[in-house]
Amino acid sequence: METNGILLIKNATILDVEEKREVEADILVKDGKIAAIETTIDVPANKVIDAGKRYVTSGLVDCHTHLGLKGDSQGFEGIDHNEKNDPVTPQMRGLDGINPLDVTVNEALAHGVTTVGSGPGSTNVFGGTFACIKTYGECVDDMLLSESVAMKSAFGENVKRTYNDKKKTPMTRMGIAALFREYIFKAKEYLRDKESGKNPKFDMKLEALIPVIKKEIPVKAHVHRADDIMTAVRLAKELDLDMTLDHCTCAKDVFNSLMKVDYPMIMGPSLGHRGKIELQGKGFESVALFSNAGKKIAITTDAPVVPLQYLNVCAGLAVRAGMEKWEALRAISLYPASFMKQDHRVGSIKVGKDADIVVWSDYPLSNFALPTHVVVNGDVVEGTDK
Secondary structure, eight states: OOOTTEEEEEEEEEEETTTTEEEEEEEEEETTEEEEEESOOOOOOSEEEEOTTOEEEEOEEEEEEOTTTBOTTOGGGGBOSOOTTOSBOTTOBGGGTOOTTSHHHHHHHHTTEEEEEEOOOSSSSEEEEEEEEESOOSSHHHHEEEEEEEEEEEOSHHHHHHHHTTTOSOSSHHHHHHHHHHHHHHHHHHHHHHHTTOOOOOOHHHHHHHHHHTTSSOEEEEEOSHHHHHHHHHHHHHHTOOEEEEEOTTGGGGHHHHTTOOOOEEEOOOSSOOOSGGGTTOSHHHHHHHHHTTOOEEEOOTTTTSOGGGHHHHHHHHHHTTOOHHHHHHHTTHHHHHHTTOTTTSSSOOTTSBOOEEEESSOTTSTTOOEEEEEETTEEEEOTTO
């Protein structure tokens, strides 16, 4: 439902993740932005929602998904997240493969997930860029927050399996690291030649890596096993790159080493079967361990591995494993938004941010909680009571 500019949410119990406090207030939305948060607001509005003291959060955020790139119930026709014939494909863009009309996009929206990072899978050393999108819309160009928030890279089992089957490099962890280094070195040389006026022959792969070496976007490192995590850290240090460590399934095995570095950790999916050797350390206890030690953790579903409609449930399970509840809320809102450099727009309820707001039937980390109203860009677009 379009509100034509003005929406008023009355009697909200706002879960303020920035200040870690509950605030009873009204929220005024104008032109798609949060315009005011006050104890009482009485102004003419195109639509008024009485939250009835129910919990209200920003729209939830997951910064590591393949939403719209691996279609639901479609088989090969809907699988667009891995280009498997070349281990180095940084020129691929998740944006160009996202189908915003896949049923899983609306399922995410209906369960309060309003912003995601979506991009390539983990078969390649460099897989391509992740886009940051809202989950409401029919054309992905109109849903974009950023077309490029990270460069996907993968270490370990998935890359080895893919290219061992093809009998080509990289079939080992040594080969993965060597290719990673090679292409970063090539990209640095390519950029030096461009900047010095040598006009090197155009190379789309190396062009795609320029934002990485200039630290405009981080490497998004798919790492499960402990040694793969530390290989990624080693490469980031050696080559002077920004990086996020994604999955971190066996991170507790190198706890002391990881506590000495500042690379953001995106942990999960922690729900489900340990379907391969790398996942032996899977569990929410590791999420709680690092969070309680002071790390800023984003929780990921890795959708469709865990469907996005269970993002809040995953955060609730992390609390059950010992994670502090405010940090769990931040892990599915503010932190993933900040890891994508979009926290100036989404991830918390704050004046000036996008009006992506969820009214919940219960405490949002409860498995009983459902959104009664989902607001995106100031419009009420989903919810049991919309």
